[in-house]
Amino acid sequence: METLSDRHPDELGETEIEPLWVYEGERNENGERHGNGKALLPNGDQYIGQYRNGLRYGRGVYVFRNGARYNGDWRDGRKYGQGIFWYPDGTRYEGEWKHDVKHGFGVYYYANNDIYEGSWKKDLRHGLGTYVYANTGTKFMGTWVEDRMQGPGQLVHERYRFHGFWKLNLPYGRGCFTFENLCMQHGHYIHVRDSAYDDQAWMYSDKIVEEDDEDKAKTVTTEEPFSPRIAILAVWRARCITPYNPELLPPEAVPLREEASTESLIDKSEDDIWPKIERDSDYSEGDHEEYYQGEASSRIDLNE
Template sequence: MSDLGSEEIEEEAENDLGEYEGERNEAGERHGQGKARLPNGDTYEGHYANGKRNGKGFYRFKNGARYIGEYIDNKKHGQGTFIYPDGSKYEGDWVEDQRHGSGVYYYINGDTYTGEWFNHNRHGQGTYFYALTGSKYVGTWANGQQEGAAELIHLNHRFQGKFVNKNPMGPGKYIFDIGCEQHGEYIHEEKVEEEEEEETLLPAIPKWKASKITGLTLWAPEEPPPLVEVTAADKIPSVMEPLTEDLSGAEGESLLEASAESTEATAETAEPTETTISPKDVEEEEESAKEEQKDSAMEEKEEETKEAEPRE
């Protein structure tokens, strides 16, 4: 929808119908901050310079459209937001009443276009989001149409290739989230509808022709870095390590004395302790010694008896 509307009609001269409240210059022209009602029913409130809208202002059209932004010589120029009667909205750059530069257009069906504009059309690099399907077209545009290298991103796959007059054309590939790719090309086939009197050419419909499919590329988590074994010696320095600092003077002597005391304390701690024996253990040892003596005496007596027997 055109956003020019009745704004194309210039404000009327002083002797024509219309109202104005605000500042003027010495020549009687509208100059500075002011508010005007145009003869066609539109209203403007903002800044003027030498009788023309210049600077920031708010223009309300009789049909319900609104523009809030910058003006130069009665034309939208600079940054501004235009709200259309159907509810769609454009936010971005303007040059002489045209969408020109970078901007975002919000459509009434929920779609959005974010990118470059030229002479009121999508032109250059831009992204179009389809609210119904959740897909996105990311690529180049020419005179409002999808044209050139682009990527069409869907929920679980995407297509990379070239577009001509908003249709895919030539070689490209589909990349699936499961890890494989399908390479091929789009071919446009023109269908001919035969009638009794003349033949009618129908619009060309792009047809995908696959050539190869790559294998699945399974995702694998990255291997964790190897663990470095840290010993107790790495954590706690030995008290026996030589001191590398200068130990001269009183401070050095005190440090040496502290080191010697620490070494002696360590040595004393390292000495083994005596083993204590309970009285029960002593009694068991004495009984064992008596049994051994008794057995030894019986063995000696048997030997003597054998020696005293007469020999044949």
């Protein structure tokens, strides 16, 4: 899974200051760049497009000397509006920009062919978004907060899906697995420390993880370490099985309200739904205790 350390140091481009660069094009009465023109900047970057009162404004293409390229809208010298940015590593972003950062709706194509499509805020995935894992076809659809899966969401596999809540990129709290709309397995995820990885991996914050088709637990490792060195597992605790009933599903993801806490959604839903699930249950928890304990003990190693 690709993480979003996508903010390249040279993404902003070079500031155009005369006379330290070559410019060919139109000017206004004050001699400022105004209209169509092209510029060769001191650092080797190039810009071809529109200007207004000395600043890039309108449509234009900015080519970085390292091979990166932006083609899109500009306002007052900054990327603003719709545009496409190609990065040197082959990744690209297509979507909305505001004040030189990804902001609004956009699609990011990663080097490993994964795709994120959804909302952005200040260069981070934020709001409703879908992440597609190219190697499996599995996709996460749900809420993102400051570049992390956080809040209601679904993890969709070919023949089943998990409905629930995420916290710091891991499923957390009450949820259910649905199997081709035939039955539902209800339970909850807990986060536990995995001591086996204490000396081998940091606990990180920005790795996006995916459930395997066989097991239902994960470890997290990414880019920015916390302290101390730990690893975290999301462990599934099954509770009961019922026939498929859409009324028993956890709340779906909705556009973010910045003042609302996703944690309150988790707590509220658990209090409201468990009694109804237990009334609809076909099988008692005690009858399947050994089976559920076996399921809960399974685990996925994300480092594989």
